[in-house]
Each structure stands twice: as structure tokens, then as C-alpha cells.
Amino acid sequence: GAGVSQSPSNKVTEKGKDVELRCDPISGHTALYWYRQRLGQGLEFLIYFQGNSAPDKSGLPSDRFSAERTGESVSTLTIQRTQQEDSAVYLCASSFEHHSDTQYFGPGTRLTVL
Amino acid sequence: GESVGLHLPTLSVQEGDNSIINCAYSNSASDYFIWYKQESGKGPQFIIDIRSNMDKRQGQRVTVLLNKTVKHLSLQIAATQPGDSAVYFCAENYSGNTPLVFGKGTRLSVIA
Numbered sequence: 231g232a233g234v235s236q237s238p239s240n241k242v243t244e245k246g247k248d249v250e251l252r253c254d255p256i257s258g259h260t261a262l263y264w265y266r267q268r269l270g271q272g273l274e275f276l277i278y279f280q281g282n283s284a285p286d287k288s289g290l291p292s293d294r295f296s297a298e299r300t301g302e303s304v305s306t307l308t309i310q311r312t313q314q315e316d317s318a319v320y321l322c323a324s325s326f327e328h329h330s331d332t333q334y335f336g337p338g339t340r341l342t343v344l
Numbered sequence: 345g346e347s348v349g350l351h352l353p354t355l356s357v358q359e360g361d362n363s364i365i366n367c368a369y370s371n372s373a374s375d376y377f378i379w380y381k382q383e384s385g386k387g388p389q390f391i392i393d394i395r396s397n398m399d400k401r402q403g404q405r406v407t408v409l410l411n412k413t414v415k416h417l418s419l420q421i422a423a424t425q426p427g428d429s430a431v432y433f434c435a436e437n438y439s440g441n442t443p444l445v446f447g448k449g450t451r452l453s454v455i456a
Contacts, residue, residue: 272446335387
């Protein structure tokens with residue numbers, strides 16, 4: 231079956247612009263995660279959605295970052311007024327239910343802020 | 345493709361040799377550990393996991409060892425192949441309801 235998909239694969243934007251990144255999780259996975267990966271670094275947790283529960287937003291670095299998820303399907307990560315330090319690969323993952331269930335990752339969106 | 349981890353520690357091994365990738369984790373209360381493989385331009389791919397009630401687990405050509413006394417995790421790859429070239433990340437988790445914490449990664453380079 232289809233894995234996690236993300237779009238766009240690459241996004242170049244100018245400082246100060248807003249960007250929206252999309253994630254389509256694996257069907258049937260109630261948990262969805264967003265991570266940020268800076269060059270030469272591991273993955274930083276951003277936000278976690280689980281079913282109809284309130285999302286865990288504890289990893290969002292500033293109020294310029296927000297995310298939404300429609301039911302148990304598509305999620306969008308929005309970064310407002312982008313800054314150069316937002317340049318990174320943004321990865322989405324989904325799992326059956328919890329953080330400790332195997333997380334399946336999408337290919338990521340590479341964001342470059344000029 | 346993506347350039348992930350240009351400044352990561354690198355392990356170079358000859359094709360056919362065994363590889364050992366090490367990871368020191370941070371939280372003594374962590375009870376679940378995972379190894380991921382990330383090839384250039386792709387998202388991380390699950391390799392193998394282990395829970396804290398075990399000290400060794402084997403998969404196909406891979407073995408994970410857990411030493412809770414010194415908070416150390418290792419991934420052993422037998423008969424390393426060119427297709428094993430990638431960045432390898434360890435991750436830890438506590439209780440299942442907290443986010444995974446990822447290490448910085450190690451780049452494995454296989455010399456044919």
C-alpha cells in the first residue's frame with residue numbers, strides 16, 4: 231500500500247513569506263508527527279496528532295509555526311513570516327497509535343528560505 | 345537528493361565486513377529504543393527496535409545491543425553491503441506517550 235507522502239518535495243521562498251507543507255499519512259494510522267531536520271542534525275520533534283485528542287504542540291519553536299489535521303487524514307504545517315533559520319527538511323511520519331509504535335516517514339519537504 | 349548530515353561522524357567499512365554503529369542515549373528512564381536508516385533524499389526507515397527488558401535483539405543481518413548500565417545502544421550490521429550506505433539514527437522513548445528523541449546520526453560509508 232501507499233506510504234506517507236509529502237508535498238512539495240522542495241520549496242524555496244523569500245524571507246517573510248508564509249509557507250504551507252502537506253502530509254498524507256498511511257491510511258488507518260491515527261497518529262501523525264511533524265519533525266524538523268537541520269543539516270547535519272538529528273530530527274527535532276515539532277507536533278503530534280493522535281485521533282481526536284488535542285495535539286501535542288510542545289516542540290513548535292515559535293508561534294510562527296502551526297499545524298492542522300483533518301480527522302485522521304491530511305495534515306498541513308504552516309510557517310508564517312519565514313526566517314532563514316527555518317531552512318531545513320520537514321519530515322512527516324505516521325504510526326498506528328502511539329510514539330512507540332513504528333513510525334513510518336515520508337520523504338520530507340526541503341525548505342529553503344532566501 | 346537531500347544532503348543529510350554533512351558534518352556527521354562517519355564510519356567507513358569494507359564491503360563484506362561487519363559494521364558497528366554506537367549511540368549514547370540521554371534518559372535513564374527511556375524504555376524503548378529504535379534504529380532508523382536514512383538514505384539521501386529519503387525519510388528515515390525503521391530498521392529494528394528493542395525494549396528495555398531485553399539486552400539484545402536480532403533481525404535480518406542486524407543486531408541491536410542495549411547496555412542500560414552505561415546508557416549505550418549499538419547496531420551491528422553483518423556482511424555490510426553497498427546498499428547499507430546511509431545515515432543511521434538511534435532514537436529513544438519513555439512510556440510511549442512522549443516524543444521520540446533522536447541522536448545526531450552516523451554516516452556509514454561502504455567501500456566496494
